[in-house]
Amino acid sequence: MERKTVKVGFLGMGTVGSGTLRILEMNREQVAVKAGSEIEVKKILVRNPEKQRDVDVSLELLTTDPAEVLQDPEIDLVIEVMGGTEEARRYIEEALKQKKYVITANKDLMAAAGSELLLQARECRRNIYYEASVGGGIPLIRPLKHSLGANKIIRIMGIINGTTNYILTRMSLYNMDFEGALAEAQEKGFAEQDPSSDLEGRDAAYKLSILAGLAFNSRIHIGDVYTEGISGISKRDIFYASELGFAVKLLAIGEELPGGLALRVHPTLIPRTHPLAAVHNENNALYVVGNAVGEVMFYGLGAGAMPTGSSVVADLIDAARNINYGIEDGIMEIDFQDKAVVPVEELLSSFYLRLQAEDQPGVFAALATAFGEDKVSLDMIIQKRSTEGVAEIVLVTHAVEERFFYRALDRIKAFPTTRKINSVFRVIEK
Amino acid sequence: MERKTVKVGFLGMGTVGSGTLRILEMNREQVAVKAGSEIEVKKILVRNPEKQRDVDVSLELLTTDPAEVLQDPEIDLVIEVMGGTEEARRYIEEALKQKKYVITANKDLMAAAGSELLLQARECRRNIYYEASVGGGIPLIRPLKHSLGANKIIRIMGIINGTTNYILTRMSLYNMDFEGALAEAQEKGFAEQDPSSDLEGRDAAYKLSILAGLAFNSRIHIGDVYTEGISGISKRDIFYASELGFAVKLLAIGEELPGGLALRVHPTLIPRTHPLAAVHNENNALYVVGNAVGEVMFYGLGAGAMPTGSSVVADLIDAARNINYGIEDGIMEIDFQDKAVVPVEELLSSFYLRLQAEDQPGVFAALATAFGEDKVSLDMIIQKRSTEGVAEIVLVTHAVEERFFYRALDRIKAFPTTRKINSVFRVIEK
Numbered sequence: 001m002e003r004k005t006v007k008v009g010f011l012g013m014g015t016v017g018s019g020t021l022r023i024l025e026m027n028r029e030q031v032a033v034k035a036g037s038e039i040e041v042k043k044i045l046v047r048n049p050e051k052q053r054d055v056d057v058s059l060e061l062l063t064t065d066p067a068e069v070l071q072d073p074e075i076d077l078v079i080e081v082m083g084g085t086e087e088a089r090r091y092i093e094e095a096l097k098q099k100k101y102v103i104t105a106n107k108d109l110m111a112a113a114g115s116e117l118l119l120q121a122r123e124c125r126r127n128i129y130y131e132a133s134v135g136g137g138i139p140l141i142r143p144l145k146h147s148l149g150a151n152k153i154i155r156i157m158g159i160i161n162g163t164t165n166y167i168l169t170r171m172s173l174y175n176m177d178f179e180g181a182l183a184e185a186q187e188k189g190f191a192e193q194d195p196s197s198d199l200e201g202r203d204a205a206y207k208l209s210i211l212a213g214l215a216f217n218s219r220i221h222i223g224d225v226y227t228e229g230i231s232g233i234s235k236r237d238i239f240y241a242s243e244l245g246f247a248v249k250l251l252a253i254g255e256e257l258p259g260g261l262a263l264r265v266h267p268t269l270i271p272r273t274h275p276l277a278a279v280h281n282e283n284n285a286l287y288v289v290g291n292a293v294g295e296v297m298f299y300g301l302g303a304g305a306m307p308t309g310s311s312v313v314a315d316l317i318d319a320a321r322n323i324n325y326g327i328e329d330g331i332m333e334i335d336f337q338d339k340a341v342v343p344v345e346e347l348l349s350s351f352y353l354r355l356q357a358e359d360q361p362g363v364f365a366a367l368a369t370a371f372g373e374d375k376v377s378l379d380m381i382i383q384k385r386s387t388e389g390v391a392e393i394v395l396v397t398h399a400v401e402e403r404f405f406y407r408a409l410d411r412i413k414a415f416p417t418t419r420k421i422n423s424v425f426r427v428i429e430k
Numbered sequence: 431m432e433r434k435t436v437k438v439g440f441l442g443m444g445t446v447g448s449g450t451l452r453i454l455e456m457n458r459e460q461v462a463v464k465a466g467s468e469i470e471v472k473k474i475l476v477r478n479p480e481k482q483r484d485v486d487v488s489l490e491l492l493t494t495d496p497a498e499v500l501q502d503p504e505i506d507l508v509i510e511v512m513g514g515t516e517e518a519r520r521y522i523e524e525a526l527k528q529k530k531y532v533i534t535a536n537k538d539l540m541a542a543a544g545s546e547l548l549l550q551a552r553e554c555r556r557n558i559y560y561e562a563s564v565g566g567g568i569p570l571i572r573p574l575k576h577s578l579g580a581n582k583i584i585r586i587m588g589i590i591n592g593t594t595n596y597i598l599t600r601m602s603l604y605n606m607d608f609e610g611a612l613a614e615a616q617e618k619g620f621a622e623q624d625p626s627s628d629l630e631g632r633d634a635a636y637k638l639s640i641l642a643g644l645a646f647n648s649r650i651h652i653g654d655v656y657t658e659g660i661s662g663i664s665k666r667d668i669f670y671a672s673e674l675g676f677a678v679k680l681l682a683i684g685e686e687l688p689g690g691l692a693l694r695v696h697p698t699l700i701p702r703t704h705p706l707a708a709v710h711n712e713n714n715a716l717y718v719v720g721n722a723v724g725e726v727m728f729y730g731l732g733a734g735a736m737p738t739g740s741s742v743v744a745d746l747i748d749a750a751r752n753i754n755y756g757i758e759d760g761i762m763e764i765d766f767q768d769k770a771v772v773p774v775e776e777l778l779s780s781f782y783l784r785l786q787a788e789d790q791p792g793v794f795a796a797l798a799t800a801f802g803e804d805k806v807s808l809d810m811i812i813q814k815r816s817t818e819g820v821a822e823i824v825l826v827t828h829a830v831e832e833r834f835f836y837r838a839l840d841r842i843k844a845f846p847t848t849r850k851i852n853s854v855f856r857v858i859e860k
Contacts, residue, residue: 023580023722033765034579112702131577137723139569139577146576147561147569149464149745150453173703273603275729278708285727292453293567293740297715300723301704310723313580334464426547 006320009069009100010044011091012082013062016105017044018318020079020311025055027132031313035320041166043069045082045344051096054305070094070347077414078322079312080104081132082158083114084085092117096124104317105132105308115219115336129215129315129320134207135160137307138300140286142314144214151290153215155255157428160207160303162282163191163198164230164250169280172247178231190282200229201265204252205291211286213264214256218339220263226344229267237423240394241269244380246352246427260340262347262361269352269396269427294351333403345403350379354394359386363417364393370415374398374408396427436467436750439499439530440474442512443492446535446562447474448485450509450740450746453709455485456823461472461743461816467749473499477513484735502523506753509742510534511562515542522547525858526554531753533745535846539637545649545766557752559745563591566636567737568730570716574644581720583645584789585685587858590637591730592712593621593628594660599710603667604678608661630659631695634682641716642684642693650693656774658696659720665786667853670824671699674810676782676857677707683858689717690770692777699826699857700783703746775833780809780857784824786849791817793847794823800845805856826857 010017024031024039024415030294032038041061049062063069069078070091078095079221080088083109092109104110110133121128131141139256159165163185170181182199197203205227209220241248246269255262270277275297279285284302289295292412300305351414357363364383371378380396397405413421431562440447452727454461454469462468471491479492500521508525515538522539524534532551540547540563542669551558555737556825561571574583589595593615600611612629614623627633633655639650659681671678676699700707705727709715714732714857719725731737794813801808810826825833843851 019722026721027580027582030582033581088470097513137720138726139573143569143573146748147572147744149747150457150461150740152457154462178806199522248704251781273710274710275705275708278703278705280703283705290567290740290744291456292736294731294734295735296568296728298726300726305726306722307724310578310580313722314577316577317579 005040005351006041006077007040008077009101011080012047015305016308017060017081019305020312021055023309023313036316036324045069048395063295077101077319085109096120099124101319102128104130107206111209131315132308132311134210136302137310148290151292153290155289156215157253158250158286159279160284164188166282188361201227204265208252214277216256219336224341226264252368259342262342267425348399350399351397352406352425352427354422356390356392359391359416370411371408374404377410435470436471437472437505438507439505441510442477442515446738447511449735451485453739453743465747466754475499507749508530515539526550531749532558533558534560537563537636542641544679547634561745562738562741564640565824566732567740568728578720581722583720585719586645586825588716589709590682590714591628596620596712596734629659638682645688649766652772656694689772692772694740697855724746726733778829779832780829781859782855784852786820786822788847789819789821801838801843804834806838
């Protein structure tokens with residue numbers, strides 16, 4: 001079979017673009033063997049051609065005119081690594097119209113418009129590859145589409161934000177406080193100067209919607225993902241959790257329940273023996289439960305130029321093979337459905353609660369009674385010797401519909417003996 | 431595009447075959463969507479049609495004549511789940527000649543003859559899919575071929591035998607002894623009645639040769655895999671390892687070093703914070719280091735009817751798509767090379783050593799001197815109060831060429847004060 005050189009245009013040349021180019025350089029021969037043809041970078045759209053970059057690029061390749069990438073009939077494949085949603089979306093739509101294959105590392109865009117773009121790609125008989133849009137270098141999209149293709153996915157549960165996992169690891173294993181851990185993460189480049197999207201769980205929610213869309217074959221609206229961040233977690237909670245046998249992690253969880261999908265990102269206590277509990281520092285992992293395979297987990301670096309570039313080049317190899325064979329067999333996400341979403345209030349959860357109460361006779365009994373009235377039963381309790389008349393009580397409930405827990409909690413808040421509700425986190429046993 | 435029903439013949443219908451059929455039944459609709467066509471099981475070769483099976487099979491599908499599967503021109507695809515090597519190999523060769531695609535779950539055969547069979551498949555313009563031959567339900571083959579295709583693989587390191595991992599977990603976390611843990615594993619079906627292939631590391635060595643072949647693009651001869659089993663591990667070693675911050679695991683390790691490949695299966699001390707240390711019970715995991723992606727890990731059940739069936743059906747989906755498109759783009763292992771293998775004596779390793787010596791002045795100094803003479807330096811030492819004049823000494827060395835360690839150890843063995851060398855294990859720090 002005749003193999004032509006596959007010609008590639010880049011949209012953007014920042015961190016991920018540079019990593020991609022470096023891999024194409026470093027592993028050129030192997031990539032050509034796997035792709036079945038040489039890969040030639042023909043044009044790179046950048047905002048500022050004068051800018052200093054992490055990688056050597058011939059100036060002739062750079063352009064500020066998108067048409068030089070999008071309208072060039074010789075370019076088979078466009079790699080979008082510019083970020084942002086509006087412009088990137090227009091360019092990708094145009095690339096598809098021009099019958100180009102598309103690779104994107106754009107999480108925000110795939111979360112917001114992935115199903116529409118995939119539909120357009122199918123109509124154009126092309127494809128969009130987006131392994132790099134979520135999980136950096138960890139193979140997630142391809143395993144969900146292919147390797148686990150025989151499974152109905154029951155649940156996905158992931159540590160998919162490196163910044164928050166780094167902070168929680170430093171707090172857990174090195175006894176740092178939140179502020180210190182965040183400052184260190186910023187210093188090491190694991191947290192941005194404005195880290196709010198990471199800390200508040202929004203970044204994880206975007207990634208969850210991409211993964212859940214694929215896992216459950218459904219269009220996901222980001223507003224349907226219940227989201228809580230990590231700023232309420234104190235060292236004291238991590239200490240108690242550890243005493244009870246749990247690690248504290250920011251988990252993104254997607255489930256298909258009889259009533260519909262449940263989608264949420266929140267701090268979670270998981271047993272220390274759970275494989276996700278061993279995911280430390282800036283690493284990410286996705287734990288998947290399928291109805292045939294049981295439980296599998298994918299682990300690695302969820303960000304960074306080279307890991308993310310590794311995913312871009314893996315997509316490039318697949319795309320080049322399809323281009324060479326003149327076929328398109330890649331789009332399996334063709335039957336995205338709109339599925340009902342179960343509100344978080346109706347989900348069954350176990351809760352960890354830490355509160356401070358006056359150390360008087362009957363205080364604990366009143367607490368237990370308030371929970372009992374809403375059928376919240378208690379699984380574990382810690383109460384240590386009180387200081388200055390104030391007792392700190394930590395308890396873990398059995399699973400209960402969330403609204404019942406919160407109804408009981410509202411009554412407990414109103415007790416004259418309750419000094420403070422310090423923290424409420426969900427607990428997942430497996 | 432017109433899509434025809436893909437017709438499948440089975441060779442064998444034991445545990446994996448039954449799991450495969452059950453998944454095809456249970457997830458029929460989804461499999462058809464992903465495969466792009468219906469899947470029809472047309473014939474099943476069995477030894478004994480009367481035998482009771484775990485799955486309902488119409489008697490008309492069963493045959494004892496291999497030709498009814500291999501010679502039927504309507505059968506597009508043969509699934510070999512019969513095991514054994516000689517007969518299975520002949521049938522697969524015949525199936526390829528008859529222009530059928532092949533899926534196999536046969537670890538022994540792929541380890542022994544994988545590169546020859548893949549070569550034949552390429553010549554026949556067909557393919558052999560073998561995700562199920564190693565790692566049960568965990569996606570390993572496809573990620574190594576595709577998702578990590580942009581990487582030069584530097585090292586693979588895996589817990590790829592469930593029996594031994596179950597035993598070591600019971601010994602570590604539940605303080606059981608080796609015999610008790612083995613008996614429990616046999617009772618639960620995680621160990622065979624004759625468990626020697628698992629316990630001695632041979633099963634892991636076979637799997638390593640399949641994985642290393644793919645990772646390093648090389649023909650691997652099973653005799654080149656240095657293999658040690660777990661029967662020398664005592665509760666006392668696990669106790670000391672834990673005190674030093676390590677877990678004890680049977681690891682299969684493949685590396686590409688400047689001098690060639692290093693391939694070995696042996697008990698290993700790894701830091702408790704390493705992700706492989708958190709792989710408990712009968713679970714398996716493969717940890718891969720690539721020159722672009724860094725470190726990734728794949729985790730899950732490495733055996734069992736449904737997990738392994740999940741891999742067979744994933745392969746079936748891929749094969750069906752290729753059949754429908756009339757193309758074969760799957761064979762990437764086309765350039766298997768013969769690479770030099772570095773003998774284990776020349777590898778750099780850190781060692782854990784436990785020995786008993788007479789508690790006399792100068793004994794430890796003599797030990798340290800013996801190591802020093804061979805440039806073995808010590809990293810950690812434990813010596814507890816001696817009982818009845820015998821001291822138990824545990825030490826961990828820095829990395830050293832193995833033959834120097836063993837040369838020093840030979841001298842230490844010969845000391846009149848040395849009572850017993852209890853155990854020697856390798857240590858991997860990351």
